[in-house]
Amino acid sequence: MTANVTKFMKIVNGSNEHCCVPLCSASGRYNSSLSFHCFPKNVSLRAKWIHQVRRTGFTITQHTKVCSRHFKPHEIVTSKKGRRALVAGAVPSLFEWNNYSTKERPGVWERRARPPSPERVLEPAAAAEPIALPMVMDHDYEASPTVCVDRQHYEQLRQEIDTLREQLKICHLSKFGLQRFASSPEDIRFYTRFPSYKHLMAFWSLISTATSKMIRVTSRDKRATSTVTESPVTRPTKLLAIDELFLFLTYLSTGCTQRELAHRFNIHRTTVSRIIVTWANFLYTLLGSVCFWMSPAAVKDNLPPEFNAYSDTQVILDCTELRCQTPSSLVLQSEVFSHYKSHCTFKAMVGMSPHGALTFISPLFEGSMSDKEIFRQSGIQNLLTPDTAIMVDKGFLVDDLAPGTVYRPAFVIQRAQMAEADVLETQSIARLRVHVERLIRRVKENKLFETTIPLAISGSINQIFTVACLLSNFQNGPLVKTWANEV
Template sequence: MKVVMLEMELEQLKMDVPLIFQYCVTDGDFRYYTRFSSKEVFNVFWESIEPSASRLIYWTMAQRTQDVPTPIPHRKHPLIDEFFMFLCRVATGLHERTMSTIFKVSKSTVSRVIVTWTSYLFLVLGSLPLWMTKEQVQSTMPDKFKLYCPEVRVIIDCTEIRCETPSSLSLQSETFSNYKNHTTFKGLIGISPCGAITFVSKLYTGSISDIEITRKSQLLQLLEPGDGVMADKGFLIGKMLSDVGATLIIPPLKKSAQLSAEDTHKTQEIARLRVLVERAIRRVKEYHIWDTLVPLTMTGSVNELWSICCIMSNYQGPLDVKGHV
């Protein structure tokens, strides 16, 4: 009888512990389920958003009440588990039906929580000053950059995520990417030499060119005279950069059948440094929500989710490129 009572007490204790701490015990668990680098980093992030998150009202309730003051709703799970539910969707790619089983709530509740947290995190993280000042870039610049391109302010590249094919032929044409041979959304990402993502454009339809996305993305408005922008050879944006006093840093183009020894060395070094932005993009795409085609039903929130993943990837720590950062 005593054993049964102890087992019941143990089960009750487990029920009182937030679900996130039942699944996430080690730093490895936190990396898998949340993409934060450790429990300590997760806690720092959570403590910074908890005061404002505690006043959240569900998206559907906000829609019904509009401007009428609404009391904070009763929650079926601790607030931290709602955040965990959002992370399970984004970081691990779990589907809503699976999460409804894990969290023991209806699928509609899962959907409501995810939509609410998407809007909230986009608002909070979007208010952070991502773009680094010249002084910040210089003070955090690795020695390799100081040696080969000390004027670089940002390293840019485009990336694409595949989406469902629209039924409309005109939309198919707009979203079709020749590079991916599929319908996609395309975005521009910029990082500082230290590896932190400092610029995230909104997503555009996949047919847009690198030149046009740079023009539309508002990046040019952030640049100052003397800034260097590192990119690959496909970014033929030298003229638009010169208009704002910035310069394009790309591997030297061939002027003869063979590059000179100096140009060959410069090409190799720029390529090694530019790989940082590819690593940063890979981190963003390791949020498993991007593993499958983005459904057209997600079009309204895809920009918010993309921005959240880009910004939260900065909490994973240094890119750890040996000899560079």
């Protein structure tokens, strides 16, 4: 049955059935000579129908039918009662795009006449003889095992290949990643704050086994947990785990925006944000699980000679502030505004052992909070004992909160000047307490904390700052070079 012989005539009491095939307007209301057939229930046969119909994105129901125009005549049988049905395994094959015919279209080689093969013209004897190069055998078994190539053309192609290889090598070297700077300690120090590639690899060897169980932030409300070792094929991003660590360290060290990092690493900005949050949470959990608070005995074993007059000192405390974006809410502005910095800030308390190791980090608090209140809420009181002392600045009026001795510079109270003993004690304490400020300066060498912290990352800034403080123990040597041989 073809399109030319099928006539469409409006009939009385016609059915509402119609054909679902594209470019076919057959309907049971206008032609009673057509029959309409439902899609088969067999899964494989139904898939063949869908493939032949060439219509995707539609839902097949019991009313979705194909008319008899698209089946071959022998595929349609009529019962004694005049009911038309399809034979088993029938598949529609006659359509508008094949002109309602099953005859295969001849190929291009068959449709077009082939030009006569030109006869080979021999070169004069005076011309340069072509060189014979071995030809890679494929499927043309009638071809000669050698082929004649013009020497000059061959040399040009070879030079072009060499040029392309050099360009490809330059493209590989220009890829922004850890391996690009592996041979440059200055670049490693600039991008990661580690002194060399060897030190960075030593730190990576400590945490690499734990990355297989890293919890990745994939969206705001969805988290994916990986419990197997990841490969470059199965990873959520196209960066290796060590390159993701390099991206996170670069974000801390240089303070680059996420958009700039996305251009450098050739990934999407949202992917950069998720990598930063993922690694901040991962290192916060991993490094924070290690107890870096030292016992009084361990502190005394590593006590420098300069602290002999204050041998019971357990920790040296000081507060530091990070400038943050001003909130639009006036209530939040009043909470985070620091009169000392005249700006909205986050505030944290950092503790250092006498020999220079960072041993305590408090969470970030509002900039308006006093040093004494931060000391109260930080939880350091639970770590101190009555036989240990702390060394603080003048702003820490915590004598009633600390269980032990508090070494603090003296105040001038209703006196014209300090007593000679107070001056000497103040100088002695200030000379030792200044090392905690040097430790904080090491943390703030990460350019991220020199910028104004956007409120967009306020949910993870506490983890980021804590990780930066913990990494300072791995990235730097002793604060005083002479202490390296004494402790």
